[in-house]
Amino acid sequence: MIDFEIPKPIAQISTLVQTVAENMMRPVARHFDEYEHEIPWDYIEFMHNATRAMGTSSSMAPEEKKEEGGEKRPPIAFQRLVTMVEILSWGDAGIYLCTPGGMLGAAAVAAAGTPEQKQRFLNRFKGEKPVFDAMAMTEAGAGSDTSAIRATAVLDKATNEWVLNGEKIFVTAGHKALIDTDGFIVVWASIDPSAGREGMRSFVVEAGSPGCTVEKMEHKLGIRASDTVTIVLRDCRIPFGNILGSPEVERRDTKGFKGAMTTFNTTRPIVAAQAIGIARATLEFTKEKLAEAGVTIRYGVPRQKLTAVEKDIIDMETMLRASWLLILEAVWMADNRKGKPMVASASKLKAGDVVNKITQKAVEILGPLGYSREFLLEKWFRDAKIVDIYEGTGQINRLIVAREILGYSGSMLR
Amino acid sequence: MYSFEPSEEQQMLVDVVTRYATNDLRPVARDADEGEDFSEAVIEKGWELGVLQASIPEAYGGFGERSAVTGVLALEEMAWGDVAGTMAVMAPALFALPILLAGSEDQKKTYLLPVIEAEWQPYTAALIEYFYDFDPNDLRTVASEDGDFYVINGEKVNVPFAKDAKAMIVYAKLDGKTQGFIIPDGTEGVQVGERHKLLGIHALPNYPVKFEKVRVPKKNRLGEAAGHDFTHILDALRVAVAAMAVGLSKAAFEYSRDYAKEREVFGVKVAQKQAIAFMLAEMATEIEGIRLLAWEAAWMLDKGKEEASKTAYLALNGAMDMAMMVSDRAVQILGGHGYIREHPVEKWMRDGRGFANFTGLAIV
Numbered sequence: 001m002i003d004f005e006i007p008k009p010i011a012q013i014s015t016l017v018q019t020v021a022e023n024m025m026r027p028v029a030r031h032f033d034e035y036e037h038e039i040p041w042d043y044i045e046f047m048h049n050a051t052r053a054m055g056t057s058s059s060m061a062p063e064e065k066k067e068e069g070g071e072k073r074p075p076i077a078f079q080r081l082v083t084m085v086e087i088l089s090w091g092d093a094g095i096y097l098c099t100p101g102g103m104l105g106a107a108a109v110a111a112a113g114t115p116e117q118k119q120r121f122l123n124r125f126k127g128e129k130p131v132f133d134a135m136a137m138t139e140a141g142a143g144s145d146t147s148a149i150r151a152t153a154v155l156d157k158a159t160n161e162w163v164l165n166g167e168k169i170f171v172t173a174g175h176k177a178l179i180d181t182d183g184f185i186v187v188w189a190s191i192d193p194s195a196g197r198e199g200m201r202s203f204v205v206e207a208g209s210p211g212c213t214v215e216k217m218e219h220k221l222g223i224r225a226s227d228t229v230t231i232v233l234r235d236c237r238i239p240f241g242n243i244l245g246s247p248e249v250e251r252r253d254t255k256g257f258k259g260a261m262t263t264f265n266t267t268r269p270i271v272a273a274q275a276i277g278i279a280r281a282t283l284e285f286t287k288e289k290l291a292e293a294g295v296t297i298r299y300g301v302p303r304q305k306l307t308a309v310e311k312d313i314i315d316m317e318t319m320l321r322a323s324w325l326l327i328l329e330a331v332w333m334a335d336n337r338k339g340k341p342m343v344a345s346a347s348k349l350k351a352g353d354v355v356n357k358i359t360q361k362a363v364e365i366l367g368p369l370g371y372s373r374e375f376l377l378e379k380w381f382r383d384a385k386i387v388d389i390y391e392g393t394g395q396i397n398r399l400i401v402a403r404e405i406l407g408y409s410g411s412m413l414r
Numbered sequence: 415m416y417s418f419e420p421s422e423e424q425q426m427l428v429d430v431v432t433r434y435a436t437n438d439l440r441p442v443a444r445d446a447d448e449g450e451d452f453s454e455a456v457i458e459k460g461w462e463l464g465v466l467q468a469s470i471p472e473a474y475g476g477f478g479e480r481s482a483v484t485g486v487l488a489l490e491e492m493a494w495g496d497v498a499g500t501m502a503v504m505a506p507a508l509f510a511l512p513i514l515l516a517g518s519e520d521q522k523k524t525y526l527l528p529v530i531e532a533e534w535q536p537y538t539a540a541l542i543e544y545f546y547d548f549d550p551n552d553l554r555t556v557a558s559e560d561g562d563f564y565v566i567n568g569e570k571v572n573v574p575f576a577k578d579a580k581a582m583i584v585y586a587k588l589d590g591k592t593q594g595f596i597i598p599d600g601t602e603g604v605q606v607g608e609r610h611k612l613l614g615i616h617a618l619p620n621y622p623v624k625f626e627k628v629r630v631p632k633k634n635r636l637g638e639a640a641g642h643d644f645t646h647i648l649d650a651l652r653v654a655v656a657a658m659a660v661g662l663s664k665a666a667f668e669y670s671r672d673y674a675k676e677r678e679v680f681g682v683k684v685a686q687k688q689a690i691a692f693m694l695a696e697m698a699t700e701i702e703g704i705r706l707l708a709w710e711a712a713w714m715l716d717k718g719k720e721e722a723s724k725t726a727y728l729a730l731n732g733a734m735d736m737a738m739m740v741s742d743r744a745v746q747i748l749g750g751h752g753y754i755r756e757h758p759v760e761k762w763m764r765d766g767r768g769f770a771n772f773t774g775l776a777i778v
Contacts, residue, residue, distance in 0.1 A: 007416065401698060
């Protein structure tokens, strides 16, 4: 039965998260934008303790609690997660990225790891101290085209260790994962460069691994509270058991690569949810400022009678809602184990479009107020752009949607 | 609890409507457009699917209850077949559903049975007026009190089947608010003009209707003395138009997608060019987003949510742009062939432009 009622547990947690966003993020959002690379420890500690106290998970690899006895409830873990991400990003998109706990790295472990690996790598998020993870995929010569990755992993049979070499750029929260806390990163590398995609594997590199260094912190357009770093692997040694997926290369079988790609069915809607948070913040602020100036939006009136500003606002609300519903549909599918790349990528490309349209138009509408650093709007305009870039650019996601609807392989639609 | 799955019952209805849209409407849509008419047999067959009958309770001759969500699902599928055909089949709903939604008990008992328990008959409603800034909440047609009567003056346009209509609802401004009035066949002062020709939906016969000092007994006002809240009717009209826009857009998207997979260009299929593939990806994304928004609006109507009106408005706002974007691109993807009337895409483009003007021509 088609139903848009927000599930009760999600409504409850939303109220709590909204309080955090209002009180712990908004007041310091400007500060952590102006002082790039300062770490919002108050927020980090608070979120860590709150998560521990509630026994809930803010992880991107949510665990479904099994109900003892009673009826089996429909799974809502990813639905809950996108709701939280949306609200935290409403608070501040940069500080949200400093939320401790399992993020993209944990999602990869959850998707491709063995039960033993999950135990080993994911339990650290439940400890006394906050811990971060990160995903190290992009290289100078391999952005959206992940099959061009040059990093290598060679098995040293004498010590039963993987030896990793390569340089990874644009690693979100890499500094926090490896230097500031006792976390890990998930590194993409080839175990057989001659095998192309079939040779690609992901590896867990824990903080303190010899030969793994953090070498550069980027200065960015937005989301400045979040660190983005270069990580260099020079004969970096990690245990054999840190490989996610099979250590064997099966020719003409891209299962390993595709398996890792299924994590995108959940991570893309989650990143899309960040866009919605920023866009909602923008829309609310814009309407508030317009209301202060005596402008009310006349919903229900035919377009021909609307002012240009009213039409802009109404269009923004329309695209914002449609975009959010696409995300909900994508995670509802993922929760029910029928995630589809088409819907996941569609939700991401739409959200990337929408947040940029909304923030760019809002800065324009509010004129000198929009352009001023007195307000956060100009910051949201800058923060918004990242959502159309990371976790697959808008163009990559268009490519994926196109392949899905056309029934084309990568070689048929390049 | 979120869910994006129709119930089994809804799915059964959707399947039946899909079959009708595929086997009956779509094959005759071009000829109907050129000939500006549907055969009675096609309309009657669509009527017998029971989409409207399923929204009317047994007490009034139907076999279900009104659900905007079910209506949206059905209209989406039927409009995939043809928009004018959908409007023709569902025209009696323009008369019946407002009575169900806003009528008094007496009105429901009097007027619904003859519509529902019979074969398809021309029942209709008159809302649209011939002004660029036509606004359902600010009508030029007015009603004023005169003893036991209301006197209605004004002109309407785009009234489907007005010429042969057994009865219609006319909307007029009374004390600053839009109210509906039941007008039986043969009421004095109602003048139906020459058939009005439009850019699209050629197969739907529609007429201008002039109301000159038309005296309507007070008991013919929807809801009688107490009147009614027009908002509920307007919301249902808007959601219906949004749903049809989704159906048409799906049709145009699928057709241009399939064409692009066949058409060779520079040694590959044209769909293998990113310029075309990206257009298709955006069309599919937009359709799915607006589809969900129309579903949510309908769900809010069914639940009586406070945000229902606004969401219905937003859904239509998005739907009219989506339909124009998708149908325009469908023509573009076919290139010169898209401009030729051998293919249906030019028709979808003409029909697609209409969603900005269709409020009043279908209801869920």
